[in-house]
Amino acid sequence: MASFSAVQTQPNSPSPRGTSRAGGIDALVGLVAADMERVNATILSRTGSDVQMIPEVANHLISSGGKRLRPMLTLAAAAHFGYPGEGHVKLAASVEFMHTATLLHDDVVDESDLRRGKPAARMVWGNQASVLVGDFLLGQAFKMMVETGSLECLAILSNAAAVIAEGEVMQLAAAKDLDTEESTYLQVIEAKTAALFAAAAEVGPVIAGASAAEREAFRLYGLNLGLAFQLVDDALDYGGSSGALGKNVGDDFREGKITLPVIHAFSAGNDEERAFWRRCIEGGEIRDGDLERAFGLIEKHGAIAATVARAHHYGDAAREALAGLPQTPQRDALIDVIGFSIARAH
Amino acid sequence: MASFSAVQTQPNSPSPRGTSRAGGIDALVGLVAADMERVNATILSRTGSDVQMIPEVANHLISSGGKRLRPMLTLAAAAHFGYPGEGHVKLAASVEFMHTATLLHDDVVDESDLRRGKPAARMVWGNQASVLVGDFLLGQAFKMMVETGSLECLAILSNAAAVIAEGEVMQLAAAKDLDTEESTYLQVIEAKTAALFAAAAEVGPVIAGASAAEREAFRLYGLNLGLAFQLVDDALDYGGSSGALGKNVGDDFREGKITLPVIHAFSAGNDEERAFWRRCIEGGEIRDGDLERAFGLIEKHGAIAATVARAHHYGDAAREALAGLPQTPQRDALIDVIGFSIARAH
Numbered sequence: 001m002a003s004f005s006a007v008q009t010q011p012n013s014p015s016p017r018g019t020s021r022a023g024g025i026d027a028l029v030g031l032v033a034a035d036m037e038r039v040n041a042t043i044l045s046r047t048g049s050d051v052q053m054i055p056e057v058a059n060h061l062i063s064s065g066g067k068r069l070r071p072m073l074t075l076a077a078a079a080h081f082g083y084p085g086e087g088h089v090k091l092a093a094s095v096e097f098m099h100t101a102t103l104l105h106d107d108v109v110d111e112s113d114l115r116r117g118k119p120a121a122r123m124v125w126g127n128q129a130s131v132l133v134g135d136f137l138l139g140q141a142f143k144m145m146v147e148t149g150s151l152e153c154l155a156i157l158s159n160a161a162a163v164i165a166e167g168e169v170m171q172l173a174a175a176k177d178l179d180t181e182e183s184t185y186l187q188v189i190e191a192k193t194a195a196l197f198a199a200a201a202e203v204g205p206v207i208a209g210a211s212a213a214e215r216e217a218f219r220l221y222g223l224n225l226g227l228a229f230q231l232v233d234d235a236l237d238y239g240g241s242s243g244a245l246g247k248n249v250g251d252d253f254r255e256g257k258i259t260l261p262v263i264h265a266f267s268a269g270n271d272e273e274r275a276f277w278r279r280c281i282e283g284g285e286i287r288d289g290d291l292e293r294a295f296g297l298i299e300k301h302g303a304i305a306a307t308v309a310r311a312h313h314y315g316d317a318a319r320e321a322l323a324g325l326p327q328t329p330q331r332d333a334l335i336d337v338i339g340f341s342i343a344r345a346h
Numbered sequence: 347m348a349s350f351s352a353v354q355t356q357p358n359s360p361s362p363r364g365t366s367r368a369g370g371i372d373a374l375v376g377l378v379a380a381d382m383e384r385v386n387a388t389i390l391s392r393t394g395s396d397v398q399m400i401p402e403v404a405n406h407l408i409s410s411g412g413k414r415l416r417p418m419l420t421l422a423a424a425a426h427f428g429y430p431g432e433g434h435v436k437l438a439a440s441v442e443f444m445h446t447a448t449l450l451h452d453d454v455v456d457e458s459d460l461r462r463g464k465p466a467a468r469m470v471w472g473n474q475a476s477v478l479v480g481d482f483l484l485g486q487a488f489k490m491m492v493e494t495g496s497l498e499c500l501a502i503l504s505n506a507a508a509v510i511a512e513g514e515v516m517q518l519a520a521a522k523d524l525d526t527e528e529s530t531y532l533q534v535i536e537a538k539t540a541a542l543f544a545a546a547a548e549v550g551p552v553i554a555g556a557s558a559a560e561r562e563a564f565r566l567y568g569l570n571l572g573l574a575f576q577l578v579d580d581a582l583d584y585g586g587s588s589g590a591l592g593k594n595v596g597d598d599f600r601e602g603k604i605t606l607p608v609i610h611a612f613s614a615g616n617d618e619e620r621a622f623w624r625r626c627i628e629g630g631e632i633r634d635g636d637l638e639r640a641f642g643l644i645e646k647h648g649a650i651a652a653t654v655a656r657a658h659h660y661g662d663a664a665r666e667a668l669a670g671l672p673q674t675p676q677r678d679a680l681i682d683v684i685g686f687s688i689a690r691a692h
Contacts, residue, residue: 162485
């Protein structure tokens with residue numbers, strides 16, 4: 001937890017709160033618990049269908065122990081402004097449906113076998129069901145947004161939907177290409193991950209009728225948190241343990257995905273090491289012991305530390321985005337989540 | 347064209363118009379031509395992306411010679427009410443994007459090699475790109491709907507998006523199951539096809555500020571036209587020619603899809619014939635000559651004629667839905683399209 005403590009002592013950091021030091025996400029979970037029960041009930045009712053396969057596939061993934069971080073952002077951001085209505089519950093459920101639809105489609109695109117430590121839906125019901133149930137959830141998400149009556153929220157979330165897909169295609173186009181620039185990688189993770197974090201955080205103040213400056217503060221918070229979150233995910237793929245992450249370590253390596261740890265180790269490597277990366281990532285020719293060699297090179301060049309340092313950079317920006325807002329339990333809990341997200345790397 | 351003429355002499359049929367007798371769809375194409383140019387320009391600009399693969403995949407399909415029947419319904423329905431604004435162009439483009447997204451995902455689900463006589467996008471760019479570009483188009487569709495500022499149109503089209511996906515899952519669940527009831531088949535085609543026709547027709551009067559009764563007339567027109575259209579498509583899969591349809595005749599047979607021609611031939615068949623259908627459709631065990639045998643059984647039991655008769659039934663309902671509206675060139679052209687859609691079967 002050394003790095004987590006370091007974050008807490010950055011300039012611009014608010015005074016640490018007791019509960020958050022211990023848990024990081026516990027304060028947020030506690031604050032949104034009542035609303036999250038309503039989100040869960042909404043999710044359950046909106047995955048209902050006479051077509052039995054739909055709730056089966058949707059709930060396989062939805063009930064598989066995701067943290068529901070994104071909908072928590074929406075709920076806490078609305079509560080920060082004392083929003084008294086119901087709209088934030090529907091928006092939070094919409095955000096979770098958009099995320100779930102993305103996961104269902106991603107597993108098909110990545111040909112993944114596992115998701116959160118369980119067989120991916122496509123392994124149980126087939127690629128077809130994963131594609132179509134993802135589409136169904138996206139349709140249900142938009143129906144719920146419409147029910148809130150907020151065209152501004154619809155604009156934010158529909159834009160995020162297009163940007164996420166664009167990011168996924170960009171990632172697909174960059175796959176197996178070791179000449180991918182770091183800036184392209186950052187564009188990809190901003191689009192495929194951070195855009196939904198940003199939208200989830202922004203629709204809270206929007207539905208609560210907050211000012212443009214307040215909206216922008218939450219949008220920037222979500223965007224930078226999402227960047228930090230994805231950077232840590234990408235570090236974990238080369239350093240976490242399968243049990244802790246609930247997915248196979250080394251997936252990115254086997255899929256030839258270009259992430260910051262690889263970009264870093266490749267650019268710092270000698271000719272022989274670069275040839276190794278090209279054979280594995282570009283050639284897709286992976287032999288026994290190659291994953292261990294990749295881990296060794298990433299360790300040798302400090303690529304995980306560099307990736308986590310970058311996550312801290314964005315974490316600081318997320319913290320700074322909320323620094324000027326009035327102190328509320330919600331604001332503080334959202335700040336604590338930054339440290340939690342980055343501490344996952346350790 | 348015998349059947350087409352017969353339809354024109356149904357009770358409740360409006361007086362036939364010269365141009366439509368000749369073409370069926372020409373009058374509609376002519377009436378919406380100016381607006382359709384703006385739809386095409388919108389489609390082109392909204393498939394634009396810095397991510398090169400997106401316009402490539404999208405335009406491969408969008409420019410491949412589809413009739414754009416669905417967006418024409420939106421344009422003509424709005425023009426029937428003299429709508430002077432711009433919203434119908436964005437709605438029509440949204441409808442076409444929703445349709446294109448469905449086709450991209452369908453090809454992945456059905457593992458199709460061809461679409462409109464060209465290699466399916468998934469054969470050129472892979473399943474991954476087809477899934478993700480479909481998602482991108484869906485996001486762009488919702489962005490355009492939001493830009494019209496009409497929550498009512500958003501409600502209609504987001505509901506259609508969920509219903510379409512539900513219908514596709516229902517079809518997947520019924521695949522290869524010869525005990526599927528005719529009523530289930532009709533539910534599937536209403537959801538997967540007719541719901542978008544209905545929504546496309548309904549958003550025209552909605553954006554034009556028409557009355558609830560007028561909206562309902564167009565919704566019912568679109569719904570019944572969509573049912574007739576899909577019935578004819580399913581008849582063509584066992585009777586049309588590959589060149590005319592632009593897709594391989596026999597696809598449904600090879601995929602084990604349960605359509606009305608099969609339901610009819612199976613239920614009318616003797617024990618030996620039923621065993622044949624079970625081996626091919628349920629067992630997926632297709633030998634040389636089986637497709638020809640299937641065609642023969644469908645012919646023997648008049649299954650195509652029964653399917654087309656059903657299409658006429660829904661065509662009549664579509665015609666009746668518009669019968670009470672004031673006569674305009676748009677209304678007449680939309681009525682002519684009913685005959686055109688059914689005449690494709692011959």
